[in-house]
Every structure is written in structure tokens, then in C-alpha cells.
Amino acid sequence: xxxxxDSPVHSSSSDDFAAFLDAELDSKSSDSSPxxxxxxxxxxxxxSDSSTNEEAxxxxxxxxxxxxxxxxxxxxxxxxxKRSTSNGSLEQNLGASSSxxxxxxxxxxxxxxxxxxxxxxxxxxxxxxxxxxxxxxGNDEIMRLRNTDVKNLLCHKKLYLVLDLDHTLLxxxxxxxxxxxxxxxxxxxxxxxxxxxxxxxxLDFMHMMTKLRPxxxxxxxEASQMFxxxxxxxxxxxxxLEMAKLLDPRREYFNxxxxxxxxxxxRNQKGLDIVLGQExxxxxxxxxxxxxxxxxxxxxxxxxxxxxxxxxHQFGFxxxxxxxxxxxxxxxxxxxxxxxxxxxxxxxxxxxxxxxxLDGRDVRQVLKTVRKDVLKGCKIVFSRVFPTQFQAENHxxxxxxEQLGATCSRELDPSVTHVVSQEAGTEKSRWALxxxxxxxxxxxxEAANYLWQRQPEENFCVNQPxxx
Amino acid sequence: MxxxxxxxxxxxxxxxxxxxxxxxxxxxxxxxxVEGTCSxxxxxxxxITGIENIGKGLIRDGTGFVTFPVKYQCVVxxxxxxxxxxxxxxxxxxxxxxxxxGPVQIFVSNHLxxxxxEFQSGDMPNYTxxxxxxxxxxxxxxxLKIIGTRVDATExxxxxxxxxxFLGVINDPATA
Ligand SMILES: [Zn+2]
Numbered sequence: 240x241x242x243x244x245d246s247p248v249h250s251s252s253s254d255d256f257a258a259f260l261d262a263e264l265d266s267k268s269s270d271s272s273p274x275x276x277x278x279x280x281x282x283x284x285x286x287s288d289s290s291t292n293e294e295a296x297x298x299x300x301x302x303x304x305x306x307x308x309x310x311x312x313x314x315x316x317x318x319x320x321k322r323s324t325s326n327g328s329l330e331q332n333l334g335a336s337s338s339x340x341x342x343x344x345x346x347x348x349x350x351x352x353x354x355x356x357x358x359x360x361x362x363x364x365x366x367x368x369x370x371x372x373x374x375x376x377g378n379d380e381i382m383r384l385r386n387t388d389v390k391n392l393l394c395h396k397k398l399y400l401v402l403d404l405d406h407t408l409l410x411x412x413x414x415x416x417x418x419x420x421x422x423x424x425x426x427x428x429x430x431x432x433x434x435x436x437x438x439x440x441x442l443d444f445m446h447m448m449t450k451l452r453p454x455x456x457x458x459x460x461e462a463s464q465m466f467x468x469x470x471x472x473x474x475x476x477x478x479x480l481e482m483a484k485l486l487d488p489r490r491e492y493f494n495x496x497x498x499x500x501x502x503x504x505x506r507n508q509k510g511l512d513i514v515l516g517q518e519x520x521x522x523x524x525x526x527x528x529x530x531x532x533x534x535x536x537x538x539x540x541x542x543x544x545x546x547x548x549x550x551x552h553q554f555g556f557x558x559x560x561x562x563x564x565x566x567x568x569x570x571x572x573x574x575x576x577x578x579x580x581x582x583x584x585x586x587x588x589x590x591x592x593x594x595x596x597l598d599g600r601d602v603r604q605v606l607k608t609v610r611k612d613v614l615k616g617c618k619i620v621f622s623r624v625f626p627t628q629f630q631a632e633n634h635x636x637x638x639x640x641e642q643l644g645a646t647c648s649r650e651l652d653p654s655v656t657h658v659v660s661q662e663a664g665t666e667k668s669r670w671a672l673x674x675x676x677x678x679x680x681x682x683x684x685e686a687a688n689y690l691w692q693r694q695p696e697e698n699f700c701v702n703q704p705x706x707x
Numbered sequence: 708m709x710x711x712x713x714x715x716x717x718x719x720x721x722x723x724x725x726x727x728x729x730x731x732x733x734x735x736x737x738x739x740x741v742e743g744t745c746s747x748x749x750x751x752x753x754x755i756t757g758i759e760n761i762g763k764g765l766i767r768d769g770t771g772f773v774t775f776p777v778k779y780q781c782v783v784x785x786x787x788x789x790x791x792x793x794x795x796x797x798x799x800x801x802x803x804x805x806x807x808x809g810p811v812q813i814f815v816s817n818h819l820x821x822x823x824x825e826f827q828s829g830d831m832p833n834y835t836x837x838x839x840x841x842x843x844x845x846x847x848x849x850x851l852k853i854i855g856t857r858v859d860a861t862e863x864x865x866x867x868x869x870x871x872x873f874l875g876v877i878n879d880p881a882t883a
Pocket of ligand 1: 345357
């Protein structure tokens with residue numbers, strides 16, 4: 240109600256004054272005109288009388304423009320004598336304005352071109368709000384930056400690594416979702432004063448508790464030697480920045496490379512379009528495959544880290560959570576430790592084993608090769624794993640086994656090494672036992688997939704039917 | 708550039724502020740309302756330095772509020788195209804660097820950084836000449852030229868360049 244009349248009233252003389260200065264400085268910047276002194280005198284003498292000021296402004300404006308135009312024409316004639324005549328005369332006619340239009344406007348900051356400073360009306364290109372508010376880059380500029388950056392990075396023997404937060408590097412819960420059995424955690428939280436050694440944090444102002452995944456500190460330290468790292472989360476910006484503070488208190492690893500859902504270009508999808516890295520040099524660690532439909536070949540799928548009960552429930556597990564069991568993932572032998580080994584192997588192969596030109600190398604191919612080594616030499620037959628009528632070759636376990644380097648078959652023969660089944664009573668399972676072949680649960684394949692290593696078969700036995 | 712100018716504003720005041728301290732109340736409300744704000748025309752109001760004139764109050768119908776036209780002197784800061792500014796670097800990345808001069812946010816794209824300065828990544832990203840003598844990193848002080856400005860209600864954005872004579876680092880925190 241009070242707002243209606245509480246408006247500023249500008250005095251006209253200072254308005255004109257600002258416009259005058261704008262015009263004056265602008266023209267001075269592009270040519271040091273001989274009447275600079277004169278113009279300055281005018282502007283010093285009157286800032287009080289608006290009518291003369293206006294006149295002076297118009298005068299000096301046209302004057303400057305005339306000088307500027309003639310200069311540009313001259314310059315163009317000198318610089319480009321070979322240009323075809325028709326083109327040249329067109330340029331001359333357009334005068335000063337055409338030389339500005341020649342800018343390709345590679346990107347914008349505060350809706351101004353980052354190259355020529357001109358105000359841009361259209362919003363084009365991709366927003367890079369995670370780097371700085373108001374920054375946008377066009378596709379060509381992104382490409383240019385990627386090209387120069389990847390060369391620089393490869394020279395330093397580094398690749399890009401995009402890291403998801405939740406369930407990959409840490410697990411968070413709302414305080415109100417904590418169970419009674421988790422109450423004890425509240426007395427075990429680490430100080431927020433120096434977070435560099437802690438792993439369990441209470442963020443009262445966000446009503447949250449966060450547990451870092453075991454081994455994460457070592458992981459980040461080691462990985463930062465081989466990769467330029469990004470955080471990319473489906474959480475919002477405030478959350479992403481808080482988590483980055485916990486993981487990287489000294490800001491050694493991520494700098495401003497923290498991307499949140501607020502920055503993405505597509506809903507419920509993560510994309511490498513806002514990562515300034517060449518796709519052939521990017522690896523992704525994430526527990527959600529569906530978030531990366533366009534970049535599956537870059538993805539290393541992580542086994543989900545569920546520490547809190549709310550996280551288990553959210554994913555439909557009705558078992559006790561690690562927190563309720565007062566337990567945790569292994570530090571030296573957990574998911575992050577095993578994936579670090581994989582990253583080292585890929586890094587080594589990429590830089591030390593490949594023989595072709597650095598530019599031509601593709602980390603996605605290396606990832607495929609490393610993956611194909613995991614179950615190399617295994618020949619697998621599935622028994623009652625797929626629903627009847629299901630096209631076996633399309634089942635995700637079949638595909639997974641093949642990606643891990645195993646051969647899958649429908650028929651039993653002496654070369655088969657493993658029968659994968661949930662029951663020991665099936666015909667094929669009995670054949671396996673009789674012929675001293677491995678009989679394993681489907682989880683054996685999934686475990687190999689997450690841990691990047693063939694797992695001991697005896698840990699994945701299939702229950703014997705009771706009547707045997 | 709700083710200017711000392713006279714601006715005018717209609718101030719609305721609740722009747723409870725009337726009385727002996729009316730003038731003081733008006734001035735302190737004016738300071739609170741105006742200092743630290745931006746206007747597209749005048750830029751950032753740094754400080755109010757004096758009151759020129761307070762006009763006759765006008766009672767608003769039905770509310771009892773009174774509107775006073777106030778003319779005041781103030782120092783404003785507004786960057787101009789072509790102006791040379793000194794600023795502190797706040798962030799360096801492969802796209803260029805960001806710098807701040809008071810309320811002004813300036814971006815210098817790597818197109819407008821001299822070609823002999825190359826980007827170096829790492830925990831302290833920077834642009835450095837090949838002989839290593841000049842380095843731009845966070846907290847460096849640079850002299851730059853404004854080539855575009857945009858003043859919003861609360862923020863001032865600028866595009867800058869250091870690709871010209873006598874522009875670039877003026878104080879390197881690493882050697883200071
Ligand atoms: Zn442009």
C-alpha cells in the first residue's frame with residue numbers, strides 16, 4: 240500500500256549527464272579523437288543546465304560518429320585490399336555498425352556479449368550458472384573451450400571425472416526421518432569446525448544428517464591426481480554446495496565445478512553438455528543409470544551406499560540399515576576402494592598402453608576393454624533366471640555378463656563353466672553339480688559388475704532344495 | 708566512476724514519526740532505503756552526503772501517511788563503457804576470470820586476455836605468461852577496461868578486457 244507513492248523521482252539533468260558520459264566514453268574508447276579536449280571542457284562546464292547539456296551531447300555525438308565512421312572506412316580499406324569490391328562497398332555503406340555486427344557473440348554475461356560487450360536481447364546457448372551467475376555460452380564456444388582444455392589436461396596426464404553425491408560418495412537423511420534405533424548417531428557426530436577428518440555430520444540448518452562413504456577422503460585425494468573432478472547431483476544448489484564443503488573443505492578438488500539439478504538442461508536427466516570436458520575423456524561415477532541415458536558409455540555404475548534407514552526404505556529394502564546395525568561398508572575393501580583400482584587401471588591404459596595419438600584416444604573404449612576383462616573366459620548358461628517367453632539376449636543380466644567379457648549360451652556343453660540359477664533343483668543346476676561346474680546365484684554377476692572383479696563362486700551358492 | 712549528484716525521492720512516513728525528530732526520521736529512513744541500492748541510470752548509491760531540500764508533506768487520503776519529496780546529495784558509483792577500473796579477481800577458470808570492484812561484477816573472457824597468457828588448471832587456477840613473470844589468480848588486483856555495462860536493480864554487470872596497453876595485473880598476492 241505504501242509502495243505506490245514511494246517512488247524515486249529522477250532529476251532530468253543528471254539523466255542527461257549519464258547518457259552524455261556513456262556516449263563520450265564509448266566513442267573515446269574506440270578512437271582518441273582530436274576534439275577530446277574540447278568535449279571534456281564542455282562536460283566540465285555544465286552539469287546544472289540541462290538544456291545546453293543536451294545540445295552539447297547531440298553535437299559531440301554526431302561529431303564523434305562522423306569521425307569514427309571515416310576511420311573505420313579507412314582502416315578497412317587498408318587492412319583488406321583483397322576483398323571483392325562489391326563486398327567492400329557494402330561494408331563502407333554500413334559504416335561503423337557493420338564492424339560490430341561481425342562479432343559472433345560466443346557467449347554472454349549479464350546478457351552482454353563476452354567478446355564485444357554489446358547487449359544481447361535473445362537468450363542463446365547453455366546457462367553455466369554453476370560457474371557464475373549470469374554466464375551463458377554458445378555451442379561453438381563450448382566446443383572451442385573443450386578442445387583447448389582437453390589438450391591441456393591430457394598434457395598433464397589427466398582425464399575428467401564426474402561424481403554423483405547421494406549413494407555414491409555419501410548418504411543423507413532428513414532428521415525427522417531418523418528411526419529410534421538411529422538416535423545414538425546424534426551423540427557421535429563430528430564437529431563442523433574442522434570437517435576434514437570427520438565422516439558423520441549434522442547440518443541443523445538444513446535439518447539433515449550426512450554420512451560420508453568410507454574411504455571417500457582417500458578416494459578424492461588419489462583420484463584428483465588423475466582427474467579433473469566435477470560434482471554433479473540431482474540435489475538442489477544449496478545442498479550441493481554444503482556437501483562440497485564437507486568433501487572438499489580446502490577447496491582443492493572441485494573449485495567451482497559443482498553442478499546441481501538447478502543447472503541441468505533437462506529434467507531428471509544429467510548431461511555432459513554443461514561439463515566443459517570432451518566426452519571422449521570423461522568418466523562418470525553414479526548409482527543411477529537412468530540419469531545418464533545419453534552417456535552410458537562413460538558411466539561406471541556404483542553400488543548404492545545406504546547408511547541411513549530412510550535411504551533403505553526409499554529404495555524398498557525392509558532390512559536393517561547399516562546405521563541401525565551399527566555397522567558400515569568396509570574402508571579398505573568397499574565400493575570406493577574397488578572403483579579407485581578400476582580408475583587407476585583405466586588411467587594407466589589410456590596414457591601408458593595406448594599407442595595412437597593422444598587426441599584420438601577414447602576413454603569409453605578403454606572402459607569397455609577393462610570391463611570385458613572381468614569375466615573373461617567364463618561361459619555362462621542361465622537356468623530359470625528369465626521369465627519364460629523372454630528373449631534371453633535382451634535380459635539385463637545376459638547383457639551385463641557379455642559386457643563383463645563372459646560368453647552366454649542357451650545350451651549346455653562341456654565348455655560351459657558356470658550355470659547361473661536361483662534354484663539348485665532345475666535340470667541345468669543338477670547338470671552343473673554332476674559335471675563339477677560352478678553353480679552360482681545371479682548376484683554373482685551383479686557383484687562382479689559392481690566390484691570389477693570375478694567374485695569367489697563359493698560366496699554365491701544356490702540353496703539346495705530340502706528334499707535332497 | 709564516482710559522482711556527487713543530487714537525486715530526488717518521495718518518502719512516505721507513518722504519522723508516529725512526526726514531531727520534533729521528523730527530519731532525522733526522514734533522513735535515516737532515506738539512508739536505509741537508498742544506500743547500497745542500484746538504479747540503471749545512476750548506478751550504485753554509495754552514501755548520502757547531505758539533504759538539499761525537504762518539500763511540503765502531502766497527506767495520503769484514508770491512511771494518514773504523509774509523502775515528502777526529498778532532494779538529497781549523494782555519491783554514486785557507475786562504471787562506463789571505456790572506463791579503466793581496478794578490480795580484485797574473485798574466480799579464475801578456463802573461460803576467463805571474474806573480478807569485483809565494489810558492487811560491480813566483471814567478467815573478462817579468455818578472448819580478451821593477452822594471447823601470451825595461458826590457463827593453468829590446478830588447486831589455484833591461473834593465467835600465466837610463458838616466462839612465468841605475470842600471473843593472474845584469485846585475489847590478484849587487475850586494471851581492466853570496461854567494454855560493456857548493465858545495471859540492474861541490485862547488481863551491476865560488466866564485460867572487461869585486459870588486452871590493451873597498460874592493462875593487467877597491478878598487484879600479485881603471491882609476490883606481495
Ligand atoms: Zn559480440
